[in-house]
Amino acid sequence: MKYAFTIFAVLTAVLLSYGLYQALVVAPTEQTMGDVQRIFYYHVPSAWAAFCLFFVNLAASIWYMVRRSPKADALALASAEVGVVFCTIVLVTGPIWARPVWGIWWTWDLRLTLTLVLWLIYVAYLILRKFSTSGQTPVMAAVLAIFGALDVPLVYFSIWFFRTQHPQPVMGGGGSIDPRMLHAFFINLIAFSCFGALVCWSRYRFEIARREVEERQALQGMMESGASR
Amino acid sequence: MSYLFAAYAATWIIHIAYLGWLARRYARLRQEIEELKKK
Numbered sequence: 407m408k409y410a411f412t413i414f415a416v417l418t419a420v421l422l423s424y425g426l427y428q429a430l431v432v433a434p435t436e437q438t439m440g441d442v443q444r445i446f447y448y449h450v451p452s453a454w455a456a457f458c459l460f461f462v463n464l465a466a467s468i469w470y471m472v473r474r475s476p477k478a479d480a481l482a483l484a485s486a487e488v489g490v491v492f493c494t495i496v497l498v499t500g501p502i503w504a505r506p507v508w509g510i511w512w513t514w515d516l517r518l519t520l521t522l523v524l525w526l527i528y529v530a531y532l533i534l535r536k537f538s539t540s541g542q543t544p545v546m547a548a549v550l551a552i553f554g555a556l557d558v559p560l561v562y563f564s565i566w567f568f569r570t571q572h573p574q575p576v577m578g579g580g581g582s583i584d585p586r587m588l589h590a591f592f593i594n595l596i597a598f599s600c601f602g603a604l605v606c607w608s609r610y611r612f613e614i615a616r617r618e619v620e621e622r623q624a625l626q627g628m629m630e631s632g633a634s635r
Numbered sequence: 636m637s638y639l640f641a642a643y644a645a646t647w648i649i650h651i652a653y654l655g656w657l658a659r660r661y662a663r664l665r666q667e668i669e670e671l672k673k674k
Contacts, residue, residue, distance in 0.1 A: 498642075498645045498646075502642040502645065505638065605654070612664065615668075619671065626674060
């Protein structure tokens with residue numbers, strides 16, 4: 407398992423480096439936006455990784471509600487936390503792209519607002535996990551996650567069904583794209599997906615280890631208090 | 636070009652900050668495991 411993690415980490419690092427090279431060197435400069443368009447090679451894959459992680463969070467939350475599995479709960483927490491990191495990147499890189507292209511950092515456009523709401527839902531989820539001392543916290547978090555995940559398709563399809571300022575999707579949006587741009591985009595999409603999975607895996611392992619330590623500490627505390635009596 | 640640099644730098648700063656925070660928590664956990672083993 408340790409070797410699998412190392413091999414996956416090396417593969418991800420290679421993919422990310424190759425993706426960076428493709429995005430900055432190989433992909434041609436877009437005619438209207440110029441170099442700023444290259445932000446797209448990080449912005450969209452980050453959004454994709456966040457959506458995938460929130461989907462894992464939904465699946466793990468449902469699994470927890472059905473089976474009450476502590477592993478499912480740990481996976482739900484890990485995927486939500488890493489998903490928030492990727493979603494933060496989306497919310498940071500988006501305005502950096504918007505400033506030179508739209509002339510403004512932010513607008514209360516449907517997709518942008520829904521993405522911000524999505525981020526706030528999962529931040530609320532993490533705050534609940536961090537500060538609630540109730541024994542029902544995993545159940546409450548799972549319910550919040552299941553309802554929160556409803557925002558993901560709303561974010562994704564908002565540009566299909568509503569008139570928004572946000573650019574249309576690359577595929578199925580009606581426009582054409584240079585094959586080198588498409589190649590750079592797909593390499594980064596795969597690289598960021600692998601990176602998201604790797605960090606989530608690492609966070610999941612940490613969560614499992616942390617819970618084991620907590621259990622042992624509680625057990626040791628009980629044994630010590632029993633011995634002192 | 637500065638916007639492009641800012642976006643790419645922000646992406647990696649956020650990732651590195653998160654991974655650093657995770658690594659610190661891992662180190663603290665390892666310390667707790669060592670203390671448990673000593674007991």
